[in-house]
Amino acid sequence: MNLIHGMLGILACQLVGETLARAAGLPIPGPVLGMLLLFAFLLWHGDPPPALRRVSETLLNYLALLFVPAGVGIMVHFQLIARDWLAISVALVVSTAVTLIATMLALRGMLALRRRRND
Amino acid sequence: MTEEITDIWVYLATSPLLWLTMTLAVFVFSTWLNRRLGGSPALHPVLLSMGLLIVILLVTGTDYDTYFEGAQFVHFMLGPATVALAIPLYDHRHQIRAWLGPLLVAGVVGATVAALSAITVGALLGGGHVSLMSLAPKSVTTPIAMGVAEQLGGLPSLTAALVLLTGSLGCLMAPGLIRLLRIRDDAVKGFAMGLTAHGLGTAQAFSISATAGAFAGLGLSLAGLITAFLLPLLIAWIPLG
Numbered sequence: 001m002n003l004i005h006g007m008l009g010i011l012a013c014q015l016v017g018e019t020l021a022r023a024a025g026l027p028i029p030g031p032v033l034g035m036l037l038l039f040a041f042l043l044w045h046g047d048p049p050p051a052l053r054r055v056s057e058t059l060l061n062y063l064a065l066l067f068v069p070a071g072v073g074i075m076v077h078f079q080l081i082a083r084d085w086l087a088i089s090v091a092l093v094v095s096t097a098v099t100l101i102a103t104m105l106a107l108r109g110m111l112a113l114r115r116r117r118n119d
Numbered sequence: 120m121t122e123e124i125t126d127i128w129v130y131l132a133t134s135p136l137l138w139l140t141m142t143l144a145v146f147v148f149s150t151w152l153n154r155r156l157g158g159s160p161a162l163h164p165v166l167l168s169m170g171l172l173i174v175i176l177l178v179t180g181t182d183y184d185t186y187f188e189g190a191q192f193v194h195f196m197l198g199p200a201t202v203a204l205a206i207p208l209y210d211h212r213h214q215i216r217a218w219l220g221p222l223l224v225a226g227v228v229g230a231t232v233a234a235l236s237a238i239t240v241g242a243l244l245g246g247g248h249v250s251l252m253s254l255a256p257k258s259v260t261t262p263i264a265m266g267v268a269e270q271l272g273g274l275p276s277l278t279a280a281l282v283l284l285t286g287s288l289g290c291l292m293a294p295g296l297i298r299l300l301r302i303r304d305d306a307v308k309g310f311a312m313g314l315t316a317h318g319l320g321t322a323q324a325f326s327i328s329a330t331a332g333a334f335a336g337l338g339l340s341l342a343g344l345i346t347a348f349l350l351p352l353l354i355a356w357i358p359l360g
Contacts, residue, residue: 087246
């Protein structure tokens with residue numbers, strides 16, 4: 001097994017995911033469906049082959065870099081952002097903070113609730 | 120001599136090679152700079168790279184489409200990277216199975232709060248309909264967010280930018296909020312970071328621990344799935360001027 005096999009496995013999952021999403025008219029993007037397919041495959045198959053693990057670790061190590069090209073696209077929208085800048089920026093800051101807090105409290109609360117019920 | 124340099128520049132400026140190399144070079148530089156400045160999330164390498172590249176493009180008079188011809192090779196790898204998240208998910212399958220109920224409840228709460236709080240605050244401050252609909256899916260990973268925004272009547276490309284800003288803000292605010300709420304469990308930290316700040320939050324969660332990273336990947340996928348299915352229904356229910 002080498003890196004090509006690992007990359008092939010990942011691309012094949014994405015391709016099948018993309019095809020399924022389009023054929024079934026699902027609102028979910030192909031790569032997310034591909035991830036669920038690969039996850040289901042691994043649950044059935046057992047531990048991932050070393051090549052697959054190596055490729056995926058390499059990809060995930062550089063995850064942040066992969067967002068740069070889309071992020072630079074903000075330069076196309078300077079005018080629209082200038083018009084609604086206050087609403088957009090306050091909404092982003094408030095909503096991001098509130099979402100982090102709500103999610104952490106909800107998960108911690110649910111876990112504590114279940115632990116108490118199990119005791 | 121000057122003429123030759125101009126000729127070379129005219130050729131390179133439109134070739135994918137230059138902007139692909141520039142994207143990698145700027146990112147390497149930004150990562151180095153971020154480390155030199157103490158690794159502050161306010162100067163996240165992605166934000167630094169975006170800023171530097173935009174300045175370079177504006178100064179050289181290059182438009183975004185020309186830039187993207189080169190940068191698309193990096194952008195393309197987002198798809199395979201999303202698929203690759205299946206491996207850390209698989210590594211944590213036992214904990215996920217044990218926590219399935221709490222994770223689903225927290226996922227629905229988080230995804231709903233993310234969309235509704237953004238629309239409500241934006242509407243109160245007089246944001247236009249297009250801006251609000253572009254804001255609604257901002258916590259979701261770029262490819263899902265763009266699809267949802269289009270379905271709701273927002274601008275997919277504006278959404279892509281807002282998603283990135285949300286991701287950076289999430290990375291910026293998460294450490295403080297984690298301390299404030301005294302969250303000790305890496306799984307809880309990671310799940311919230313992935314759900315709120317998608318891929319950027321996930322990248323940062325991997326720097327906390329592999330557990331945080333895996334649950335961030337789970338938070339990212341749950342947020343995407345829940346938002347893609349529920350948000351269009353939710354928007355139809357709430358009266359928006």
